[in-house]
Amino acid sequence: MTSTSTALVLVDSLAEPLRDADLELVTIARDLGVVAVVSFDAPAPATLDQLGAYGVARVVELAVDGEPHLTGVAAQALTHVTDGARVLLARATFAHKEVLARLALLSGAGLVIDAAQVREGDGGSVVGAKRVFAGTWDLVCEVRTPLALLTVRPNSVRPSEASDPTTPSVEKVDVPAEEASAAAGGVRLVSRTVHEIDAEAGPALAEAAYVVAGGRGTGGDFAPVRELADALGAAVGSTRDCVDEGWIEHDTQIGQTGVTISPRLYIGAGISGAPHHRGGMQASEVIVAVNSDPECPIFEICDFAVVGDLATVLPQAAAAIRERRG
Numbered sequence: 001m002t003s004t005s006t007a008l009v010l011v012d013s014l015a016e017p018l019r020d021a022d023l024e025l026v027t028i029a030r031d032l033g034v035v036a037v038v039s040f041d042a043p044a045p046a047t048l049d050q051l052g053a054y055g056v057a058r059v060v061e062l063a064v065d066g067e068p069h070l071t072g073v074a075a076q077a078l079t080h081v082t083d084g085a086r087v088l089l090a091r092a093t094f095a096h097k098e099v100l101a102r103l104a105l106l107s108g109a110g111l112v113i114d115a116a117q118v119r120e121g122d123g124g125s126v127v128g129a130k131r132v133f134a135g136t137w138d139l140v141c142e143v144r145t146p147l148a149l150l151t152v153r154p155n156s157v158r159p160s161e162a163s164d165p166t167t168p169s170v171e172k173v174d175v176p177a178e179e180a181s182a183a184a185g186g187v188r189l190v191s192r193t194v195h196e197i198d199a200e201a202g203p204a205l206a207e208a209a210y211v212v213a214g215g216r217g218t219g220g221d222f223a224p225v226r227e228l229a230d231a232l233g234a235a236v237g238s239t240r241d242c243v244d245e246g247w248i249e250h251d252t253q254i255g256q257t258g259v260t261i262s263p264r265l266y267i268g269a270g271i272s273g274a275p276h277h278r279g280g281m282q283a284s285e286v287i288v289a290v291n292s293d294p295e296c297p298i299f300e301i302c303d304f305a306v307v308g309d310l311a312t313v314l315p316q317a318a319a320a321i322r323e324r325r326g
């Protein structure tokens with residue numbers, strides 16, 4: 001791969017400041033080539049400044065005369081910018097996974113879904129590493145096609161500004177109505193509702209850098225879990241047993257039939273560490289477990305084990321963090 005190869009980053013919207021997960025992609029892309037950000041709307045001036053600070057050379061607005069929220073249309077539109085590009089990175093959302101799978105079919109490009117690490121391989125290839133099968137296997141996938149497509153999990157790297165800021169150029173590429181309509185394949189988007197994340201409820205679980213999760217050991221009282229999450233600025237997670245008991249909402253469930261997370265810090269309290277749960281959190285960078293049973297299975301995979309009653313340990317930890325932060 002040459003340093004002049006284009007490394008594309010797909011971003012949902014440039015109308016507002018970018019999320020950390022998008023800035024992580026730009027940070028990764030800088031090591032793979034000259035970074036161009038692609039989106040379906042025009043960049044706001046503040047976003048353009050932000051992209052410049054992160055070293056983005058080019059911003060491409062795909063102006064689709066149709067519905068870019070249909071994955072077939074989005075994939076077709078992206079074929080306008082992939083010529084000559086070495087790699088295209090996107091966040092590992094359900095929609096992006098489908099868009100990139102369709103783009104892989106259209107372009108013949110190799111695809112890696114849910115990469116946790118991305119790097120340059122031998123001879124100019126792109127390599128994506130990921131954990132699969134409920135956290136029991138680590139895969140390293142080398143993409144040897146001229147274009148590599150990867151969806152990347154949040155918290156893969158820490159976003160960092162470029163040592164050489166840029167002033168990104170802005171281009172608009174029109175995708176005509178006939179092309180968009182053909183790509184829609186007879187599907188019409190009837191309505192689309194975006195469920196905004198309640199900022200006061202803390203960060204979104206799937207993207208959070210810090211997660212505090214509670215299990216059956218809470219006995220249904222998640223107050224200590226929420227208190228520690230609040231002190232850390234963390235998202236709250238849970239196990240399926242807690243959801244089944246009706247103690248907490250399903251969207252907090254981590255595991256095989258819930259959300260898969262890879263935060264920088266996972267704290268699991270009153271959680272035994274069943275395989276179904278581990279599959280969703282084992283890729284966390286640092287794992288802390290709080291459990292009253294010194295023989296519990298989660299202690300086998302954690303970095304720090306705290307033997308104790310969560311109702312005592314978590315409030316003490318929250319108080320210590322608050323004191324340290326002033």
Ligand SMILES: Cc1cc2nc3c(=O)[nH]c(=O)nc-3n(C[C@H](O)[C@H](O)[C@H](O)COP(=O)(O)OP(=O)(O)OC[C@H]3O[C@@H](n4cnc5c(N)ncnc54)[C@H](O)[C@@H]3O)c2cc1C
Nearest residue numbers: 215216217239240255256257258270271272276277292310
């Ligand atoms: C098909 C299928 C899919 C599943 N998918 C998922 C999934 O996606 N996610 C998931 O989480 N589970 C899933 N499960 C359920 C999973 O197998 C386990 O039953 C579940 O993860 C156990 O939850 P837990 O750790 O909260 O409870 P338990 O296994 O009961 O563990 C509770 C722990 O709390 C500790 N404890 C008790 N009191 C305290 C205290 N005061 N202080 C500190 N520690 C205390 C205990 O020592 C124990 O280790 C699935 C199961 C099936 C069959």
